Amino acid sequence: MRIAVGIKWVPNTQAVRFDPETGTLIRKGIPSIVNPHDLPAIEMALRLRDAVGGEVIAFTMAPPPAVKGLELALGMGVDRAILITDRVFAGADTLATSYVLANAISKVEREYGKVDLVVFGQETIDSSTAHIPGQVASWLDWPYVYYVKDIQVLGDGRIRVVRELEDYIEEYEIELPAVLGIAVRALKPRPVSLYNKLRAKLNKDTIVVWGNSELKLDPRCVGLKGSPTIVAKTIDMPEVPRKKEVYKPRDPRDAARWIVSKIVEDEKLRELLVKKLWGG
Amino acid sequence: MNVTSKFDIIVVGAGPAGCASAYLLAKAGFKVLVLERGRGAGSKELWGGKAYAQPLREVWPELDKEAPIHRWVSKERFSLVWGERALTIEYKLGRKVAFTTYLTELVNWMARKAENAGAIIVDEVRVDEIVVKEGRVLGVKSGGDTVYADAVIDAEGVNRLLLEKLGLVEKLNPDHIALGVKEVLSLNPNLIEERFMLGKDEGLAWFVTGDVTLGLPGGGFIYTMRDSISIGLVLPIGPAAKAAEAGLLKEHVSSLVEAFRLHPYFRNLWREADVIEYGGRMTIEAGLKLMPRKLYMNGLLVVGDAAGFLVNTGYTIRGVDTAVTSGKLAAEALIEAFNNGGPTEENLKSYEEKVKKSYIYRELKNHSSIGDVMSDPFFFQKLPQVAIRAASKLFEADYEEPKLIRSFLDAAREEDVSSLKIIYKLGRVVGKL
Numbered sequence: 001m002r003i004a005v006g007i008k009w010v011p012n013t014q015a016v017r018f019d020p021e022t023g024t025l026i027r028k029g030i031p032s033i034v035n036p037h038d039l040p041a042i043e044m045a046l047r048l049r050d051a052v053g054g055e056v057i058a059f060t061m062a063p064p065p066a067v068k069g070l071e072l073a074l075g076m077g078v079d080r081a082i083l084i085t086d087r088v089f090a091g092a093d094t095l096a097t098s099y100v101l102a103n104a105i106s107k108v109e110r111e112y113g114k115v116d117l118v119v120f121g122q123e124t125i126d127s128s129t130a131h132i133p134g135q136v137a138s139w140l141d142w143p144y145v146y147y148v149k150d151i152q153v154l155g156d157g158r159i160r161v162v163r164e165l166e167d168y169i170e171e172y173e174i175e176l177p178a179v180l181g182i183a184v185r186a187l188k189p190r191p192v193s194l195y196n197k198l199r200a201k202l203n204k205d206t207i208v209v210w211g212n213s214e215l216k217l218d219p220r221c222v223g224l225k226g227s228p229t230i231v232a233k234t235i236d237m238p239e240v241p242r243k244k245e246v247y248k249p250r251d252p253r254d255a256a257r258w259i260v261s262k263i264v265e266d267e268k269l270r271e272l273l274v275k276k277l278w279g280g
Numbered sequence: 281m282n283v284t285s286k287f288d289i290i291v292v293g294a295g296p297a298g299c300a301s302a303y304l305l306a307k308a309g310f311k312v313l314v315l316e317r318g319r320g321a322g323s324k325e326l327w328g329g330k331a332y333a334q335p336l337r338e339v340w341p342e343l344d345k346e347a348p349i350h351r352w353v354s355k356e357r358f359s360l361v362w363g364e365r366a367l368t369i370e371y372k373l374g375r376k377v378a379f380t381t382y383l384t385e386l387v388n389w390m391a392r393k394a395e396n397a398g399a400i401i402v403d404e405v406r407v408d409e410i411v412v413k414e415g416r417v418l419g420v421k422s423g424g425d426t427v428y429a430d431a432v433i434d435a436e437g438v439n440r441l442l443l444e445k446l447g448l449v450e451k452l453n454p455d456h457i458a459l460g461v462k463e464v465l466s467l468n469p470n471l472i473e474e475r476f477m478l479g480k481d482e483g484l485a486w487f488v489t490g491d492v493t494l495g496l497p498g499g500g501f502i503y504t505m506r507d508s509i510s511i512g513l514v515l516p517i518g519p520a521a522k523a524a525e526a527g528l529l530k531e532h533v534s535s536l537v538e539a540f541r542l543h544p545y546f547r548n549l550w551r552e553a554d555v556i557e558y559g560g561r562m563t564i565e566a567g568l569k570l571m572p573r574k575l576y577m578n579g580l581l582v583v584g585d586a587a588g589f590l591v592n593t594g595y596t597i598r599g600v601d602t603a604v605t606s607g608k609l610a611a612e613a614l615i616e617a618f619n620n621g622g623p624t625e626e627n628l629k630s631y632e633e634k635v636k637k638s639y640i641y642r643e644l645k646n647h648s649s650i651g652d653v654m655s656d657p658f659f660f661q662k663l664p665q666v667a668i669r670a671a672s673k674l675f676e677a678d679y680e681e682p683k684l685i686r687s688f689l690d691a692a693r694e695e696d697v698s699s700l701k702i703i704y705k706l707g708r709v710v711g712k713l
Binding site: 075195 | 313315319320400402404405422423424425427556557
């Protein structure tokens with residue numbers, strides 16, 4: 001089984017601070033990390049490979065420093081990694097990004113052989129659109145299932161996919177190739193191991209870099225030029241000062257009553273809640 | 281290459297000492313693996329800002345041309361500060377002795393040299409244990425993986441978790457270590473040169489003592505980089521912790537650094553500068569006391585901060601050049617050992633002998649009594665106050681200016697210190713500085 005896993009190199013949003021004067025995010029000097037929600041996807045791909053054999057290929061579209069993210073994936077045990085990087089790919093929205101990624105999958109098939117499965121994390125911590133897996137599936141015209149918790153390989157070119165939603169569980173049988181979005185926290189990712197890091201370091205071909213001279217895509221369809229998305233308006237959410245009160249009743253119904261009375265009594269909190277729920 | 285294949289040498293830690301060893305050994309044709317915990321070599325480094333060039337040139341003769349040197353130190357300043365008053369001495373150097381740079385940049389350069397010479401550097405992995413069997417070091421363990429080598433160089437730095445596990449060193453004693461906290465202030469190079477009266481590529485190193493540490497042992501530093509200024513404080517942990525317990529030190533150390541940045545005597549030097557970075561690091565206060573019982577064992581050598589090789593003279597702290605030199609001596613000892621049948625305990629003994637004959641050990645011994653000064657609050661409280669008061673009598677006389685000796689005696693009396701005690705303490709300390 002050949003499994004491709006898409007990862008994103010994102011600023012560690014937990015380390016991002018607010019500029020108190022302008023109220024905007026200070027991104028400068030913030031260390032980047034592999035999108036945490038991608039780690040269960042890497043783990044899922046590795047478990048499938050370990051169970052049925054084959055190889056796992058990690059891929060990302062990002063500026064060159066993202067190679068550190070691919071090194072992390074290799075350290076977890078991914079077999080090879082592809083860095084898709086080119087100035088013409090910069091400034092892409094999800095449409096232009098998914099277009100490049102889908103074409104990269106096609107190139108993977110030409111270079112290394114048929115891809116059976118493409119997995120992604122559910123969403124990214126820096127933009128949270130969750131567009132990419134579905135869009136890549138559309139470009140490739142492959143089936144797509146998201147919120148995936150578990151995968152079983154059935155052996156006849158089909159897989160059974162378990163999808164866990166809030167109050168029910170769905171199972172699908174789908175034909176390969178397919179694209180899957182792996183649920184946040186579906187699996188605990190394995191740690192990076194010294195052997196895997198060393199293997200990647202000693203083998204020069206484990207990381208390949210593809211630019212547009214390799215992918216040969218129409219420059220009008222990639223990067224900023226290929227991106228129809230515009231940000232119409234951004235609204236900063238005012239920071240709500242938190243008040244800490246602890247109430248520990250024996251009966252949870254008392255706790256519910258207590259919370260409701262708090263909200264009803266506090267005029268400011270009441271207004272804020274109405275605003276959040278009904279927008280005005 | 282199989283990953284389980286053996287290396288000749290594993291270096292733990294890609295700092296100045298580890299990189300120097302790795303570079304020289306790889307250049308001599310050995311199979312060297314360097315393991316680093318941070319992301320990229322040097323990413324965990326933090327210092328004030330000045331390195332002495334000559335010991336580094338002995339490893340990399342191309343240093344002046346190739347290394348990321350920001351400014352050559354052309355001026356050394358010393359200031360005694362109390363309240364709004366300050367007394368400053370400046371020395372203009374006559375040749376290129378030391379340079380300022382970001383240590384991360386410098387170590388990154390050293391690591392690239394090692395890699396180009398053939399060393400393999402793997403970052404973002406933590407070494408959990410040095411593997412020993414029957415008194416012989418076999419390699420290192422990280423998680424469930426063991427990598428084998430004929431010899432291991434421990435360059436793990438000041439926090440010596442591996443050596444502690446091996447039983448070669450005790451747990452760190454707060455009286456032997458200090459905390460350094462610094463800020464990097466970004467400023468246009470022209471403004472730096474104007475305000476510090478420097479030529480192009482010329483730099484300044486400035487040591488500050490007095491109430492910038494609230495009278496606690498330690499001091500402040502200022503270094504000019506290419507387009508930024510590094511400022512910060514170093515506080516020995518023992519006395520600072522005691523002062524905090526006694527309620528004398530109430531603020532977080534970062535607010536002391538902030539007060540230093542906003543100090544009226546200094547703040548105009550970095551007017552309009554932005555704080556672009558801040559950080560802290562544990563450093564060595566009493567190097568000789570941190571030295572492991574043995575610098576070697578069968579298949580192991582200890583270099584750099586892990587070996588306590590940081591010289592504190594009271595007015596300068598030298599750790600990078602001593603680290604590099606120890607890395608060089610370790611590489612030399614290992615090469616000789618390999619030529620004589622292998623890195624056995626007997627063959628590696630020469631490393632300790634080399635260290636003891638080198639300037640590192642002589643300097644450590646020579647300045648070891650500085651600890652008595654650093655632990656005596658007199659030098660950080662009463663003495664600076666007497667000195668500043670005496671200076672104020674000389675320079676702030678509306679009508680009559682006292683003689684030098686009179687200003688000193690009056691100042692001592694007003695500060696309620698016996699002048700004999702001052703002379704006695706100074707007499708003792710002069711021999712130690």
